[in-house]
Amino acid sequence: MIVTRxxxxxxxxxxxxxAFSAVFAARAARQLGGRFLxxxxxxxxxxxxxxxxxxxxxxxxxxxxxxxxxxxxQSEHFExxxxxxxxxxxxxxxxxxxxxxxxIAAEIAASVSAPHGPDGPIYPGTCxxxxxxxxxxxxxxxxxxxxxxxxGKALAMTGPLTLEEKGERRAAxxxxxxxxxxARKEMPASYHLAVTVDDAIQGVTLVTRGEDLLPAAxxxxxxxxxxxxxxxxxxxxxxxTGEDGRRLxxxxxxxxxxxxxxxxxxxxxxxxxxxxxxxx
Ligand code: GLU
Numbered sequence: 622m623i624v625t626r627x628x629x630x631x632x633x634x635x636x637x638x639x640a641f642s643a644v645f646a647a648r649a650a651r652q653l654g655g656r657f658l659x660x661x662x663x664x665x666x667x668x669x670x671x672x673x674x675x676x677x678x679x680x681x682x683x684x685x686x687x688x689x690x691x692x693x694x695q696s697e698h699f700e701x702x703x704x705x706x707x708x709x710x711x712x713x714x715x716x717x718x719x720x721x722x723x724x725i726a727a728e729i730a731a732s733v734s735a736p737h738g739p740d741g742p743i744y745p746g747t748c749x750x751x752x753x754x755x756x757x758x759x760x761x762x763x764x765x766x767x768x769x770x771x772x773g774k775a776l777a778m779t780g781p782l783t784l785e786e787k788g789e790r791r792a793a794x795x796x797x798x799x800x801x802x803x804a805r806k807e808m809p810a811s812y813h814l815a816v817t818v819d820d821a822i823q824g825v826t827l828v829t830r831g832e833d834l835l836p837a838a839x840x841x842x843x844x845x846x847x848x849x850x851x852x853x854x855x856x857x858x859x860x861x862t863g864e865d866g867r868r869l870x871x872x873x874x875x876x877x878x879x880x881x882x883x884x885x886x887x888x889x890x891x892x893x894x895x896x897x898x899x900x901x
Contacts, residue, residue: 623655702810
């Protein structure tokens, strides 16, 4: 049975791009006779607001979507992410990184050819092999640290990986991301870790989302392989663009779904305007 999901972060109002993603996932489930789930990715407590969450549910309801309850809220499942972290730690694949963002930027700026990945310059691995004494000292001082995945070691363990995107197998290229952050002091699980654990726990079999996240699927495949989680299929859909052809982004003042609704347009007309065939 196909299981899809829409996983918004309640850090703001939904805009047209989110609506496209939500409708896409719900229709994929409906057309394939499957289930559609909703997940609130509210792990970043500094940016998530309950008021946004309420607005999101109201917008999805207006779109005519129906999802199963209870809705999974990440902030209620920290123990699941902790268990995954402990498992990776037990495999000696994680290490504490004490670098501040500023220090990382300075190190990258000073290197002749800093490799770049999909998320920007790759972490240069400064803390990968810290001496035991230094580690003990920094822990003693209570210095803040992030937990990183040693990607080289992880890939040596998993071997080359593939993923299924739109029905086609392709090579996964997680090495492009380097040693990703798995958790920070103020964030018990990074996006990559939480999304991988959640999709598995919720039994998601088809991950649909915007194509900007296609590279991230490679990282999720590594975590799935390391944590012995099932492999979902992927369908990264096109991103909506504005009249200038650029992808919609909140910072450009894209109208929120609330603004769209205020114009009095019906949900059916709005969904048809997104390019979905009302007959299917
Ligand atoms: N919370 C993520 C976002 O809003 C969802 C990513 C995903 O679907 O994996 O971009």
